[in-house]
Amino acid sequence: MKIGNVELNTRVALAPMAGTTDLAFRAVCRELSGCYTVTEMVSVMGLCYGDKKTTSLLKLGEGERPAAVQIFGSREDFVERGAALALEQSGADILDINMGCPMPKEVREGNGAALMRDPEKAARIAKAAIRGAAGKPVTVKFRLGWDSGSINCVEFARRMEDAGVSAVAVHGRTRAQLYRPAANWDYIRQVKEAVSVPVIANGDVFTPRDAVRILNITGADMVMVGRGAQGNPWLLRQCAAALEGRDIPPLPPLAERCGVIARQFELIRAQKGERVACLEMRKQYMWYLRGVAYAAYWKEQICKMETAEDFYRITDGVKRDLA
Numbered sequence: 001m002k003i004g005n006v007e008l009n010t011r012v013a014l015a016p017m018a019g020t021t022d023l024a025f026r027a028v029c030r031e032l033s034g035c036y037t038v039t040e041m042v043s044v045m046g047l048c049y050g051d052k053k054t055t056s057l058l059k060l061g062e063g064e065r066p067a068a069v070q071i072f073g074s075r076e077d078f079v080e081r082g083a084a085l086a087l088e089q090s091g092a093d094i095l096d097i098n099m100g101c102p103m104p105k106e107v108r109e110g111n112g113a114a115l116m117r118d119p120e121k122a123a124r125i126a127k128a129a130i131r132g133a134a135g136k137p138v139t140v141k142f143r144l145g146w147d148s149g150s151i152n153c154v155e156f157a158r159r160m161e162d163a164g165v166s167a168v169a170v171h172g173r174t175r176a177q178l179y180r181p182a183a184n185w186d187y188i189r190q191v192k193e194a195v196s197v198p199v200i201a202n203g204d205v206f207t208p209r210d211a212v213r214i215l216n217i218t219g220a221d222m223v224m225v226g227r228g229a230q231g232n233p234w235l236l237r238q239c240a241a242a243l244e245g246r247d248i249p250p251l252p253p254l255a256e257r258c259g260v261i262a263r264q265f266e267l268i269r270a271q272k273g274e275r276v277a278c279l280e281m282r283k284q285y286m287w288y289l290r291g292v293a294y295a296a297y298w299k300e301q302i303c304k305m306e307t308a309e310d311f312y313r314i315t316d317g318v319k320r321d322l323a
């Protein structure tokens, strides 16, 4: 599979998820599965004004290549400059533009999914990003449309292709649907039939079987996994195995999973320090323990952890009591 001139050796992508797919989680996913990764969405305004927090989101992990940085914005001048800065500062191979974010704060400013209501403007934004990317491939991630009465993903994908993008990722829901009900994969198939650039299918892949089904139904080139990977990075390698027709590796025992949790903790700690690592790992650790029986006591402890010592005391407890 190729996006522009960039060769990808996998058909599985980790979806960009703000607050989840930071450098540490992407590293863990990649180490387990070799998946393609995209950063959390990064504001072109923040980049152009040199905002430190925004810039820090661009950092890729060691060996995290090929990978994409995702930007969002709705002013051509900022998008062009932001695209150049994002690629320069991250060293990423691919630039992705977010045209699917449903958050009121963003759509009010014309960002994210708001661009689906104005495909002409969206095409100008894509062209601005392509100018800024100076030869590196640009992709666009969007939804089916704004709401059920204005589904325009097929026409929108064609416009993006005409604007010069190298691939499109389609989340099979409208902006109005947010993350429920079930994603509609038939529309993704229609997009695939309408364009000749690669199509990345996204929405509701929670099992390896879903990964096979979504590609069978849509004919898409790649599957993108979001919420299913939260607390379960092993899903990505299970999906990869299923798509390659290999035996699906079982979820490792909890004690082994704890090693991956600790790896993620240490990666955040190295980048952001002990305190932030503890705060950020609280939510992620809870996801890792989803479905683990008798975990209530340790979950309560996780919600309060503040030091690395807390983290390792809890992790030893989890291994001793729950594994």
Ligand SMILES: Cc1cc2nc3c(=O)[nH]c(=O)nc-3n(C[C@H](O)[C@H](O)[C@H](O)COP(=O)(O)O)c2cc1C
Pocket (backbone or CB within 6 Å): 015, 016, 017, 018, 019, 020, 039, 040, 041, 070, 098, 100, 101, 141, 171, 179, 202, 203, 204, 205, 224, 225, 226, 227, 228
């Ligand atoms: C917490 C959260 C944060 C997200 N952040 C982003 C983002 O930064 N950029 C983006 O394009 N999509 C974002 N998404 C959407 C996902 O990339 C994906 O399209 C969506 O979750 C559907 O896939 P899934 O059903 O596999 O979760 C986010 C989703 C969630 C749940």
